[in-house]
Amino acid sequence: DTAVSQTPKYLVTQMGNDKSIKCEQNLGHDTMYWYKQDSKKFLKIMFSYNNKELIINETVPNRFSPKSPDKAHLNLHINSLELGDSAVYFCASSLWDRGLGDYGYTFGSGTRLTVV
Amino acid sequence: AQSVTQPDIHITVSEGASLELRCNYSYGATPYLFWYVQSPGQGLQLLLKYFSGDTLVQGIKGFEAEFKRSQSSFNLRKPSVHWSDAAEYFCAVGALYGGATNKLIFGTGTLLAVQP
Numbered sequence: 001d002t003a004v005s006q007t008p009k010y011l012v013t014q015m016g017n018d019k020s021i022k023c024e025q026n027l028g029h030d031t032m033y034w035y036k037q038d039s040k041k042f043l044k045i046m047f048s049y050n051n052k053e054l055i056i057n058e059t060v061p062n063r064f065s066p067k068s069p070d071k072a073h074l075n076l077h078i079n080s081l082e083l084g085d086s087a088v089y090f091c092a093s094s095l096w097d098r099g100l101g102d103y104g105y106t107f108g109s110g111t112r113l114t115v116v
Numbered sequence: 117a118q119s120v121t122q123p124d125i126h127i128t129v130s131e132g133a134s135l136e137l138r139c140n141y142s143y144g145a146t147p148y149l150f151w152y153v154q155s156p157g158q159g160l161q162l163l164l165k166y167f168s169g170d171t172l173v174q175g176i177k178g179f180e181a182e183f184k185r186s187q188s189s190f191n192l193r194k195p196s197v198h199w200s201d202a203a204e205y206f207c208a209v210g211a212l213y214g215g216a217t218n219k220l221i222f223g224t225g226t227l228l229a230v231q232p
Contacts, residue, residue: 004159031218035220040224041154041204041224041225041227042222042224042225043160043206043222044222045219045220045221048218048219050218055218056218056219090159090160094218096218104150104162104165105160105162105220106162107152107159107160107161108159109158109159110158110159
């Protein structure tokens with residue numbers, strides 16, 4: 001009964017490869033996110049989708065492409081992987097909020113991507 | 117621009133001692149503030165959050181935090197630390213994006229070590 005699940009948990013791949021990370025939530029949330037945690041543990045938002053619509057797209061290379069087939073899934077596809085892409089990628093979900101009321105994220109356990 | 121500062125990169129306390137982790141934020145409006153904990157190799161777990169009302173908020177695992185608008189601070193406290201509290205702690209502010217609060221901006225984290 002995992003709330004936000006990511007697969008795979010670990011991913012080791014060579015430079016230049018294309019890889020995908022999958023995320024699914026069963027909380028009934030309508031907004032999903034991808035965050036990147038670098039080697040210094042700094043967390044930064046990459047993308048956010050609300051009801052399958054892209055609402056946040058931070059300065060991320062075009063090699064990163066999120067895809068949301070429905071509001072319970074948000075996958076991250078990365079083309080032509082580079083050494084600098086090595087990081088932990090976290091998926092999260094929440095309920096869209098117009099600035100009031102309960103608000104918070106539920107995070108997945110992360111995917112550790114290592115590019116060699 | 118919104119930002120979060122956690123001045124202490126690393127803190128060591130003795131088991132049973134009290135704990136205070138500092139967090140300062142920069143945000144133009146009333147902030148939504150959060151504390152998350154990340155255990156080694158794990159995702160982020162929400163400890164507590166502040167939206168409005170009582171400036172002293174209680175969270176899980178015996179943690180509390182106090183919002184001080186005059187100091188732009190949201191420090192996390194615990195009266196007696198347990199060895200299982202050793203983890204990385206992140207303060208975050210909920211930032212407006214497109215009219216709604218749906219983007220978390222994180223501090224750089226404080227790594228807590230607990231001595232027996």
